[in-house]
Amino acid sequence: xxxxxxxxxxxxxxxxxYCALQCGMSLTPRPGETQVTPRDFPxxxxxLCQKGWTSAALLTSPARLTTPLVRVDGELRPSTWDTAxxxxxxxxxxxxxxxxxxxxxxxxGGGLTNEKAYLLxxxxxxxxxxxxxxxNGRFCMSSAAAAGNKAFGIDRGLPFPLTDLAEADAVLLxxxxxxxxxxxxxQHLRGATDAGGLIVVDPRRTPTAEQASLHLAPAPGxxxxxxxxxxxxxxADGLFNWSYVDTRTRGFDAVWRIVARWWPExxxxxxxxxxxxxxxxxxxxxxxxxxxxxxxxxxxxHASGADTVSAWIxxxxxxxxxGRKGSGFGCLTGQGNGQGGRExxxxxxxxxxxxxxxxxxxxxxxxNIWGVEPDELPxxxxxxxxxxxxxxxxxxxxxxxxxxxxxxxxxPRAAHVAERLSTLxxxxxxxxxxxxxxxxxxxxxxxxxWAEEEGTMTNLEGRxxxxxxxxxxxxxxxxxxxxxxxxxxxxxxxxxxxxxDAETVFTELRAASRGGLADYSGISYERLRAGEAxxxxxxxxxxxxxxxxxxxRFAHADGRARFxxxxxxxxxxPPDAEFPLQATTGRVLQHYQSGAQTRRIEELSDAVPEAYxxxxxxxxxxxxxxxxxxxxxxxxxxxTTARVRCVPTMRPDLVFLPFHFPGDQRANLLTNxxxxxxxxxxxxxxCAVNLSTVDGDS
Numbered sequence: 001x002x003x004x005x006x007x008x009x010x011x012x013x014x015x016x017x018y019c020a021l022q023c024g025m026s027l028t029p030r031p032g033e034t035q036v037t038p039r040d041f042p043x044x045x046x047x048l049c050q051k052g053w054t055s056a057a058l059l060t061s062p063a064r065l066t067t068p069l070v071r072v073d074g075e076l077r078p079s080t081w082d083t084a085x086x087x088x089x090x091x092x093x094x095x096x097x098x099x100x101x102x103x104x105x106x107x108x109g110g111g112l113t114n115e116k117a118y119l120l121x122x123x124x125x126x127x128x129x130x131x132x133x134x135x136n137g138r139f140c141m142s143s144a145a146a147a148g149n150k151a152f153g154i155d156r157g158l159p160f161p162l163t164d165l166a167e168a169d170a171v172l173l174x175x176x177x178x179x180x181x182x183x184x185x186x187q188h189l190r191g192a193t194d195a196g197g198l199i200v201v202d203p204r205r206t207p208t209a210e211q212a213s214l215h216l217a218p219a220p221g222x223x224x225x226x227x228x229x230x231x232x233x234x235x236a237d238g239l240f241n242w243s244y245v246d247t248r249t250r251g252f253d254a255v256w257r258i259v260a261r262w263w264p265e266x267x268x269x270x271x272x273x274x275x276x277x278x279x280x281x282x283x284x285x286x287x288x289x290x291x292x293x294x295x296x297x298x299x300x301x302h303a304s305g306a307d308t309v310s311a312w313i314x315x316x317x318x319x320x321x322x323g324r325k326g327s328g329f330g331c332l333t334g335q336g337n338g339q340g341g342r343e344x345x346x347x348x349x350x351x352x353x354x355x356x357x358x359x360x361x362x363x364x365x366x367x368n369i370w371g372v373e374p375d376e377l378p379x380x381x382x383x384x385x386x387x388x389x390x391x392x393x394x395x396x397x398x399x400x401x402x403x404x405x406x407x408x409x410x411x412p413r414a415a416h417v418a419e420r421l422s423t424l425x426x427x428x429x430x431x432x433x434x435x436x437x438x439x440x441x442x443x444x445x446x447x448x449x450w451a452e453e454e455g456t457m458t459n460l461e462g463r464x465x466x467x468x469x470x471x472x473x474x475x476x477x478x479x480x481x482x483x484x485x486x487x488x489x490x491x492x493x494x495x496x497x498x499x500x501d502a503e504t505v506f507t508e509l510r511a512a513s514r515g516g517l518a519d520y521s522g523i524s525y526e527r528l529r530a531g532e533a534x535x536x537x538x539x540x541x542x543x544x545x546x547x548x549x550x551x552x553r554f555a556h557a558d559g560r561a562r563f564x565x566x567x568x569x570x571x572x573x574p575p576d577a578e579f580p581l582q583a584t585t586g587r588v589l590q591h592y593q594s595g596a597q598t599r600r601i602e603e604l605s606d607a608v609p610e611a612y613x614x615x616x617x618x619x620x621x622x623x624x625x626x627x628x629x630x631x632x633x634x635x636x637x638x639x640t641t642a643r644v645r646c647v648p649t650m651r652p653d654l655v656f657l658p659f660h661f662p663g664d665q666r667a668n669l670l671t672n673x674x675x676x677x678x679x680x681x682x683x684x685x686x687c688a689v690n691l692s693t694v695d696g697d698s
Contacts, residue, residue, distance in 0.1 A: 010028065011026040011027065011028040011037065012026060012027050012028075012468050012469070012470040013025075013026050013039060013468065014026070014027055014450075014451065014467050014468045014470055015041075015457060015465050015467050016048065016051075016052040016055060016336075017055055017111070017336060017449070017450035017451075017597075018051050018052065018055065018336055018592045019181065019182045019334065019335070019336060019592070020157070020182075020332070020333035020334060020335060020336055020337070020338050020339065020459050020460040021043045021044060021162075021182045021184060021185055021459065021460060022043060022336060022457055022459040022460075022465055023038065023041060023043055023044035023047070023048055023049075023052055023184055024038070024039040024040070024041020024043065024044055025037060025038050025039055025048060025052060025055075026038075026039050027056065027451055027470035027471070029470065029471050032060075033056065033060065034056040034059055034060075034451065034470065034471060035056070036048070036052070036053055036054075036055060036056050038052070042161070042162065042163050042533075043162055043184065043185075043459060043461075044184035045184070045187060047183070047184040047187065048184065049182070049183040049184060049589065050589060050590055050603070050604065050607075051589075051590065051591075051592055051598060051604065054601050054603050054604060055450075056451065057601045057602070057603070058432075058433075058449065058597055058600060058601055059449060059451055059452070059471065061433070061600050061601070063433045063434070063600045064432060064433060064446075064474065065431065065432060065433060065434060065438075065444065065446035065477075066446055066474045066475065066476040066477055067079070067446060067476045068080065068081055068083070068084035068443065068444065068445055068446060069084075069434075069441075069443070069444040070083065070084055070087060070442070070443050071441070071442045071443070076434075076439075076441070076444060079443075081478065081486070084443050084445060085483075085486045085487060085490060086490065087443060088401075088426070088428055088443055088487060088490075089487055089490035089491055091399065091425065091426045091442075092104050092128070092399055092426065092487075092491065093491070095398045095399045095425055095426060096128070096130075096399075099398050101128065101129040101130050101131075101378070102130050102131055102132050102378075102381070102397065103130075103397055103398045103399060104128045104130050104132065104397060104398075104399045104400075104401075105130060105132035105133065105381075105387055105391070105397035105399065105400045105401070106120060106123070106124040106128070106130070106132065106133040106400070106401045106402075106403070107133070107134065107135060107136070107384070107387065107388075107400060107401070107402045107403070107405055107407065108120050108121075108133070108134075108135035108136070108341070108346040108403050108404060108405065109135055109136050109137070109335070109341070109403060109404025109405040110135060110136055110137035110140055110141075110334070110335030110336070110337055110338040110341040110342075110404075111335050111336045111337055111341075111404050111593075112337060112341060112346075112403060112404045112480065113337060113340075113453075113455030113456055113457060113467070113502070114337065114340040114341075114343075114344055114455065114456045114457065114458060114464070114506065114509060114520075115455045115456065115481065115502045115505040115506050115509065116403070116404070116455065116480045116481065117135075117337070117340060117341045117343075117344045117345065117346045118344040118345060118352055118505060118508075118509045118512070119480075119481060119484050119498060119499075119505055120133070120345075120346055120403055120480075120484065121133060121344060121345025121346050121350075121351070121352070122345065122370060122498070123484045123487070123488060123498065125345075125377050125378055126370055126372055126376075126377075126488075126493070126497070127484075127487065127488040127491045127493050127498070128491070129376070129378060130378060130381070130397075131348070131378035131379055131380060131381035132348075132381045132382060132387060132397050133345075133346065133347075133348060133381055134346070134347060134348040134381065134382065134383055134384040134387050135341060135342075135346040135347065135384065135404075135405065136335075136384065136404075136405040136407070136410060137335060137338050137341050137342050137346070137347070138347070138383055138384035138385070138679075138680060138681065139301070139384060139385075139410065139411070139412075139681065139682060139684070140297065140333070140334045140335055140338050141157070141300075141331065141333055141334065141338050141339075141342060142305075142306075142342075142383075142676075142679035142680060142681045143300040143301070143302070143305030143306045143308070143309055143676055143678075143679040143681045144157070144295060144300050144305075144309050144331035145342060145679065146306040146309075146676075146678045146679040147306050147307075147309035147310045147313055147564070148309075148313075148331070150306075150310060150562060150564050151310065151313045151314075151317070151554075151561055151562050151563075151564060152313075152322070152549075152550065152554050152555055152556075152561055152562075153554055153555030153556040153557075153562075154354075154517050154549065154554075154555035155342075155354070155517075156339065156461075156462040156518075156536070156549060157330060157331045157332065157333040157338070157339050157460045157461070157462065158330035158331070158332075158333075158460050158461040158462065159322070159328060159329075159330060159462070159548065159549035159550055160325075160328050160330065160461070160547065160548045160549070161461055161463075161535070161547045161548070162185075162188055162460070162461045163188065164325070164326060164328075164548075165188040165189060165191075165192075165292060166188055166190070166191050167191065167290045167326040168189075168191055168192045168197070168288070168290045168291055168292050168326070168327070169191060169192055169195035169197045169288045169289055169290060169291070170192055170195070170197035170198075170199070170284050170285050170288035170290075170291040170292075171189055171192040171197060171198055171199065171291065171292045171293075171294060172199045172201070172281065172285060172291070172292070172293045172294065172312075173189075173198065173199065173200050173201070173208065173212075173294050173296075174200075174201040174202075174223065174293070174294065174295045174296070174298070174299045174312055175201065175202060175223065175295055175296045175297060175298020175299030175300065175685075176200075176202075176208065176294060176295070176296030176297075176298060176332050177202065177204075177206040177207065177208045177209075177296075177298070177586065177587075178208055178296075178332065179206065179207035179208040179210075179211065179589075180206065180207055180208070180587065180588060180589040181334070181586075181587050181589075182332075183589065185332075186208070186211070189211075193211055193212075193213075196213040197213065197284055197288055197291075198211060198212045198213055198214075199212060199213070199214045199215075199216070199281055199284060199285075200212040200214075200215050200216070201216045201218065201223065201226065201298075201299070202215070202216075202217065202298055203217050203218060203219070203220050203298075203584065203651055203654055204217070204584075204614070204649070204650065204651075204654070204656055205217070205647075205649030205650070214277065214280060214281065214284070216273045216277055216278075216281070217272070217273070217651060218271035218272060218273050219270070219271055219272050219582075219651070219653070220571065220582045220584055220651075220653075220654055220685065220686040221302060221570050221571030221574075221582070221685070221686040222270050222271040222272075222568070222570065223298075223299045223302075223308050223311075224304060224307060224308040224311045224566065224567075224568045224569075225262065225267050225270045225271050225568035226267060226271045226273055226278070227308070227311035227312050227314070227315055228258070228259050228262035228267065228311060228567075228568060229262050229263070229264045229266070229267030229268075229271070229273075229275070229278045230264075230278050230281050230282050230315055231255075231259050231262075231282075231311070231314055231315045231318055232259050232260070232262050232263050232264060232267075233264050233278050233279045233281075233282035234282045234285075234286060234315065234318050234319060235256065235259070235318070236263070237279060237282060237283065239282055239283065239286035239287075239319070240318055240319075241286075241318065241319055241320030243320075244317075244320030245317065245318065245320070248320075248323065248554070248560055248561060249317050249560055249561045249562070249563060250558075250560050250561075250562055250563065251562050251563035251564070251565070252317075252318070252563045254563070254565040255314055255563040255564070255565045255566075257565070258565055258566070258567050259314075262568070263275075264276075264278040264279060270568070272651075285315075285319055285321075286319055288327075289326075290326035290327045291319065291321055291327050292321065292327060292328055292329070292330065293312055293313075293315060293316040293319075293321060293328075293329045293330075294329075294330050294331070294332060295309055295312050295330075295331050295332070296331065296332040296334070297334060297586070297684075297685070298584075298586070298685060299312065300331070300681065301681060301682070301683065301684040301685040302571070302572075302676070302681070302683050302685055302686065303571070303572040303672075303674040303675060303676050303681075303682075303683040304569055304676060305676045305679060305681045305683075306676050306677075306678040306679045306681070307564075307566035307567075307676075307678075308566075309331070310564040310566045311566050312329070313329055313564070314563050314564065314566075316328070316329035317329075317561055317563060322550055322554075322561060323549075323550030323551055323552075323554065323561070324551075325548060325551060328550075332460060333459075333460040335593070336457060337457045337458060338460075339458040339459065339460060339462060340456070340457060340458030340464070342354075343458070343513075343518040343536075344509060344512075344513070344518075348380055348381040348382055348383055348384075348387070349380040349381075351363070351366045351377075351512075352366060352509060352512035352513050352516065353366075353512060353513035353514070353515065353516020353517065353518050353519060353520075354513075354516050354517040354518040355516045355517075357377070357378075357379060357380050358379060358380060360374070362516075363377050365512075365514075365515065366512055369508065369511050369512045370497070370512075371497065383675070383680035384411075384680070385411065385412060385673050385675060385680070385682050386675070386680065388407060388411055388417045388420055388421075389416070389417075389420060389673070390420075391420040391421060391423060391424055392420055392422075392423025392424055397424075398424060398425045398426070399424060399425055399426035399427075399428075400421070400424055400426070400427050400428070401428045401429075401430075402427070402428065402429045402430070402431075402437060402441075403430045403480055404430075404431075404480075405437070406431075406435040406436055406437045406438075406593070406594035406596045407421075407437055408421070408435075408436040408437045408440065408662075408666075409435075409436050409437075409594035409595065409596070409659070409660075409661075409662055409666055409668065410593060410594045410659070410668065411668060411682075412668055412671040412672060412673040412682040412683075412684060413637045413638075413668070413669075413671065413672070413673045414638075414666050414668040414669050414671075415637070415638045415669050416637070416673075418440065421437070421440050422440065424442075426442055426443075427440060427441045427442050427443075428441060428442065428443045428444075428445065429441040429443075429444050429445070430444075430445040430446075430447045430480055430483055431444065431445075431446075431447065431596070432446065432447055432448070432449050432477075432597075433596055433597070433600060435594070435596040436594070436596070436662045436663075445478070445483055446476065446477045446478070447477060447478060447479060447480050447483065448473045448477055448478070448479045448480075449473070450467060451469070451470045451471050452469060452470075452471055452472065452473035452477070453469055453473070453479050453502065454466070454467065454468055454469045454502045454503070455467055455502045455506075456502075456506060456528065458536070461535065461547075462535045462536050462546075463533060463534065463535045463547075464520065464523055464528065464534050464535075464536065464538075465528070466525065466528035466529060479500065479502075481498075481499070481500045481501075481502065481505060482500045484498050485498040485499070485500045503525045506525060507524075510522075510523060510524070514539070515539075517537070517555065518536050518537065519536060519537035519538065519539045520536055520537075520538060521538070521539055521540070522534075522538035522539055522540040522541045522542070522543045522545075523536070523538045523545075524541065527541070532545075533545065533547070535547040571683065571686045571687075572672060572674035572683050573636070573672050573674065573683070573686075573687050573688045574688065575653070575688045576688060578690065579634075579635060579636065579688035579689050579690050580653075580688075580690065581619070581653060581654065581655055581688070581689050581690065581691055582653055582654050582655070582686050582687065582688060582689065583633060583635065583654075583655050583656070583657060583667075583670055583671075583686070583687050583688075583689040584654060584655075584656050584657075584685050584686055585656070585657050585658070585659045585667045585668070585671065585684055585685065586656065586658060586659070587658060587659070587660070588608055588658045588660070590604040590607045590608045591604060591608060591658065591660035592660070593660070594659075594660060594662075595660030595661060595662070598660070599660065599661075599662075608658075608660075610642075610643060610661060610665060611640070611641075611642040611643070611657060611658060611660075611661040611665035611666075611667065612642050612643045612644070612645045612657070612658070613631055613633055613642040613643070613644055613645065613655050613656065613657050613691075614645045614647045614650055614655065614656040614657075615631075615644060615645070615646060615647065615650060615655045615656075615691065616646070616647065616648065616650040616651065616652045616654075617646040617647075617648060618652055619650075619652050619653075619655075619691070620644055620646050620691075623691050623692055623693070624692075624693050625644050625691070625693060626644065626646070627644055627645065627646040628643060628644060629643070629644045629693070630642070630643055630644070630693075630694045631643070631644050631691055631692065631693065631694065632691070632692045632693065632694050633655065633657065633670060633689050633690070633691055634670075634689060634690045634692070635669075635670040635671075635672075635687050635688060635689045635690075636688070637669065637670060637671070637672070637687075638669035638670060639669065639670070640657070640664060640665055640666055640667060640669045640670060641664055641665060641694060642657055642665060655689065655691060657670075659684075668684075670687055670689060671683070671684050671687055672684075672686075672687040
C-alpha cells in the first residue's frame, strides 16, 4: 500500500475486524503492506487466528471499491459522489412521495461500529421517517437476546468478563464451535478442559467437541428436549439449588410442571443422547466449584430458538449459577459488534440505550436528543427476514439501503431474497468490495474499512473498545458517517444533525443511551484512549463500569431472575420420504460470515476455496457418492452443489454445509425462513434435504 506523507508511521493499537472476541492487535504501516502484531489484550491474551493474522491483506486487495458505481443500461459504471448521492436522494424522495414513508427501508449490520449503528437508526427514523429498519444481527443473537431479557431483564451476551471463565472447572458449551469460529477463546476454557469438565453439545464432532471430556450429539432440532432432560436429572438426583432458587428467582413451579414429564430416558428416545450422559452432565455442573452454561448459534438459530435458550437458562438457574462470581450463564456473540449493534437503534423495535421504540418515555427521551417531536418517530417495523420478504410487494418497501450486510448470501431462502431485491425501484449498497448483494444494486457506495477509520465496538462481554485509525483510506472512499451525512443533507436535514466525526457521534450516543438498560453515558473517548476497561452500563463519568452483572440483583423490578416455562416442539420441517436427511450450516476457521471479505484474501481462499458438504460415509455410499465427488443438496426452497467430505463421526441423518460461499454454492439456498415467534430468528440450523449425485437423483 502506498501511504500518504501524513499517514501514521508507528504501530497503532486497535482490534481485529472480525468476530465478537475483538482480539487486540497492533497495526504498523510499512511500504507496500500493513503489519499485524497481536497484543496482550484480555480477550485474546496475545493470540490471533488465521483470519486475524491475514486481516490487513484486504486493505490492499485489488477487489477494493474506490469509486461510486451507478447502474446505467443494466451495467454498473463509475460515477462521482455527487451524482450518486443526488440520484439516491431524488429516487428516495420520489418513492416516498408516491408510496409513503415506509416505502424506503434500511438494512444494517452487526459489524458496524456503535457510531454507525446509532446514526443509521437515527437516519432511518429522522431523515427517512421510516419504520422499516432492521439488521443482520437478527440472524445472529436475537433468540439469545429475547431469552436473556425474559430471564434476567437485560441482554448482555456475557454478563461477566471473559477472563472469569478461567476459574471454571466445568463448562457446558451448547451449539458453539469456538475452536474454529474464535480460536483464541479456547484458551479461556483450559481450566475446565484440564479438570475434565468441558462438555460440548453439538450434532457434529467439531474440533471443539474433540477437546471435550463429554460430547453430546443430539438429533438436530432437539436441544430443548435435552435441556429439559438434564434439568429433570438435576431435580431428581437431588442437585437442585433450593436456597438460590428461593431467594433469587421466581417461577420454577410452572417450569417443573413441564420438566417433570421429560425424564432422561424419554429424552434419550427423542435426542439420541443417553440418559446416563444427561445425568453425568447434571452431576458435573452441580458438583463443580465454579461452572458456566454457554450457548451459541447452534442452539439459537431455530424457530424455537428463544425457548431453547430459555431452557438452558432454566438449567443454569436451577444450579444457582447466574449472578455468582466464578459461575454463570452467557451467550457467545458472533459478529464483531453483534452486542453494540443491537443496543443503539438498528433493530426494528429499538431506540438507543436498548430502549423499546413503543415506550412513550423512551420516545420522548430520544426525540429530545434528536431535536424532533416524539410523535414524529415511527413505530416498530418489520424484522430482518420479514423486511426482505416484503420488498417490492404491494405494501412493502420499494427502496432499500444496505450497510454492512450481504443478504444474498447470508439470508435464509437466499434465492427468494435475491428475487425480492430485483423487484425494487432502488437498491443502494454501501460496501468495501463488490459483494454479491452490491452486484445487484442500482448504486454502490465505496466505504472505508476498519483500519481506515475510528470508532467503538462492544465485544461479547459488553466491553466497549476504541478501534483506532491506523492508515489513511484510499482516495475516493468515504466513511459510512459521511455517506449518511451527505444523504441526510440532500433529504433536507441540517448538516449538524448527522455528524461525520465518530467521537462527536459517540458523544450524542452517550446522551441518547443515558438511563437506558445499555447506558453508555459515562463512557468517553478520553477514558477509552486511557485504556480503561469499561463494561456497560456506565452511568457516570466517575463510574468504573459493570464487568459483572447480577451479583446483587437481576434487572427485573424485584431483583429476581425468572424461570420461563418452555416445552419441546422439534424442528419446523422434519425429514420425510422426499427429503430424508437434515442439513445444518455453520462457519469454518478460514472464513467469516458471507465470506465477502475472507474470500478475497488469497491465503484464506486457498485454504478453503469452495463449498463442501460433510456427510457420513455410509450415507454418501447409499446415494452413490464418494469422498471428493460433487453432490447436489436439495430442499423445498432450492438446491446447492458442494464437494463431498466423508466424515465418520457425522450422524448418518445429518449433513453440514458452511455458508460462506456465493452463487450455486450458497448453503442458504436451502435454509428454512420459519421464524421464532418471539425473536423472529429464522431456522438456519436444521432443514429437510435430499442428497444425490449432481447428474441425477437418488
